[in-house]
Amino acid sequence: MKDSFASPAFTHLASAFTRRRQYGDRKLPPGPDGLPLLGSIVDVRTDALEMFERGRREHGDTVRYRFGPFDMVAIHRPEDIRTVLLERADDFHKSPSYTGLELVIGKGLLTSEGPFWRRQRKLMTPAFHHKRLLGFCDHMVRCSSDLADEWERLAGQRGDTLPVVDLHAQLLSLTFRIVGLTLFSTELSDKAGGMGPALAVVLEHANHLAVSMLLVPPPWLPTPRNLRFKAAMKVVDDVVMGIITERRRGHEDTGDLLSMLMAATDETGDVRMSDRELRDEVATLVLAGHETTAQALTWTFMLLSRHPEVERRVVAEIREVCGDRPPSMGDLARLEYTGRVIDEAMRLYPPAWLIERQALVDVELDGYSIPAGTLIAISPWTLHRHPSYWRNPEGFDPDRFLPEHVGTRPRYSYLPFGGGPRQCIGVNFALYEAKLVLATLLQRFSAELVPGQDHSLEAAVTLRPANGMKMWLRPRA
Numbered sequence: 001m002k003d004s005f006a007s008p009a010f011t012h013l014a015s016a017f018t019r020r021r022q023y024g025d026r027k028l029p030p031g032p033d034g035l036p037l038l039g040s041i042v043d044v045r046t047d048a049l050e051m052f053e054r055g056r057r058e059h060g061d062t063v064r065y066r067f068g069p070f071d072m073v074a075i076h077r078p079e080d081i082r083t084v085l086l087e088r089a090d091d092f093h094k095s096p097s098y099t100g101l102e103l104v105i106g107k108g109l110l111t112s113e114g115p116f117w118r119r120q121r122k123l124m125t126p127a128f129h130h131k132r133l134l135g136f137c138d139h140m141v142r143c144s145s146d147l148a149d150e151w152e153r154l155a156g157q158r159g160d161t162l163p164v165v166d167l168h169a170q171l172l173s174l175t176f177r178i179v180g181l182t183l184f185s186t187e188l189s190d191k192a193g194g195m196g197p198a199l200a201v202v203l204e205h206a207n208h209l210a211v212s213m214l215l216v217p218p219p220w221l222p223t224p225r226n227l228r229f230k231a232a233m234k235v236v237d238d239v240v241m242g243i244i245t246e247r248r249r250g251h252e253d254t255g256d257l258l259s260m261l262m263a264a265t266d267e268t269g270d271v272r273m274s275d276r277e278l279r280d281e282v283a284t285l286v287l288a289g290h291e292t293t294a295q296a297l298t299w300t301f302m303l304l305s306r307h308p309e310v311e312r313r314v315v316a317e318i319r320e321v322c323g324d325r326p327p328s329m330g331d332l333a334r335l336e337y338t339g340r341v342i343d344e345a346m347r348l349y350p351p352a353w354l355i356e357r358q359a360l361v362d363v364e365l366d367g368y369s370i371p372a373g374t375l376i377a378i379s380p381w382t383l384h385r386h387p388s389y390w391r392n393p394e395g396f397d398p399d400r401f402l403p404e405h406v407g408t409r410p411r412y413s414y415l416p417f418g419g420g421p422r423q424c425i426g427v428n429f430a431l432y433e434a435k436l437v438l439a440t441l442l443q444r445f446s447a448e449l450v451p452g453q454d455h456s457l458e459a460a461v462t463l464r465p466a467n468g469m470k471m472w473l474r475p476r477a
């Protein structure tokens with residue numbers, strides 16, 4: 001990929017710095033002073049989740065943090081979040097901390113802006129239509145059944161002792177396989193040889209850049225980390241471009257997402273995506289579409305293991321809806337409690353734990369002046385624990401998501417998939433997949449946490465278990 005490190009990001013930084021100086025006399029939000037010059041940089045790098053929670057507790061719903069030369073304002077009032085994500089969405093861009101991701105996914109849907117983003121979103125929306133997605137459900141169930149078969153073999157080999165797996169790693173492989181089959185009709189791991197490990201290096205690097213507050217050597221410097229990333233990126237790029245080239249040559253419509261993206265035209269009916277644009281979108285969908293869902297499922301299994309009464313209810317529902325046959329797309333609507341369990345797991349452990357923007361113009365939020373250039377942080381982690389919207393916020397209670405309770409909360413108090421025009425395009429894909437994977441695996445196994453593990457969280461681009469998630473697998477009678 002081209003090295004275009006952070007030039008836009010540093011332009012934004014410079015503008016934020018200038019604006020801060022010009023804005024000295026206006027009413028700015030309260031917040032921690034932090035360290036001289038550095039502000040809260042050490043806090044955000046040590047424990048960002050705790051930093052945002054403490055900030056809200058000590059300073060209220062609108063909190064200003066200083067990170068070296070620039071300011072970030074964390075907002076927690078649903079009406080302000082609605083303003084930023086929906087009503088005045090055009091006055092905000094993605095924040096410069098997405099620059100690390102840009103190195104990987106280029107100008108894909110997640111990172112692009114303005115008229116180009118609008119065009120791409122329009123082109124891609126039909127590919128995520130409900131009817132199209134239903135066609136992917138078979139892949140989701142088949143891949144999950146294959147994993148359950150593998151667990152059965154493991155259990156058979158172990159005799160009386162239960163097999164132990166790192167469920168997080170297994171779910172990452174599962175969702176990666178599902179994305180490969182639905183996007184490309186391809187077994188990515190077989191075809192690509194090193195694609196799995198290469199993608200792990202690429203993801204690790206993107207995460208590293210996202211949490212480093214841009215304080216990293218530029219990518220053209222041949223540091224060991226940069227060289228490792230470059231080599232891995234080339235493997236990923238070659239595989240993705242190979243698949244696109246092969247498909248173009250074959251002129252074959254396989255009904256998968258890639259075919260749909262290739263066939264998509266704009267309103268004139270003849271402008272299609274270039275190879276480069278396709279490559280960026282495919283990389284975006286692989287990235288955005290597998291890690292997030294794997295995290296959501298991992299946290300769900302962890303919570304079910306800690307709350308056996310909830311697990312019993314889910315399993316009873318799966319038995320009632322599916323009997324002994326594998327789940328299918330026709331069951332999705334009836335797996336209601338299963339859906340509420342996933343919603344509640346994403347409340348407590350939102351995979352996209354931080355949504356960031358940068359103000360393009362001066363705005364007022366919660367009565368405070370927010371100068372252009374300020375970074376805006378919306379933390380679903382903190383918001384989903386806000387005592388004004390959630391009673392007993394730390395408790396695990398899927399029935400909070402019964403329709404009669406959902407209606408009593410502001411729409412922008414629960415944001416696992418963001419909101420406004422840039423809401424996750426894969427929301428239904430993710431929810432169908434999470435339900436079907438959970439139902440298929442729980443129908444055949446219960447997963448129990450191996451005690452004595454360190455359950456620290458790693459808040460990088462997504463919220464993941466820092467040390468994996470070891471679980472015993474118990475086959476159901």
Ligand code: HEM
Nearest residue numbers: 109110288289292293296351352417418422424425426430
């Ligand atoms: C549980 C799973 C998922 C979660 C929690 C999640 C969360 C999110 C969030 C919060 C955003 C908005 C980011 C922002 O406003 O800055 C987003 C955007 C996006 N997501 Fe997801 N996502 C999930 C699954 C998926 C899947 C399965 C796909 C695709 C197959 C996908 C593709 C995308 C794309 C392309 C965007 C950018 C949309 C745009 O800006 O127009 N996501 N996601």
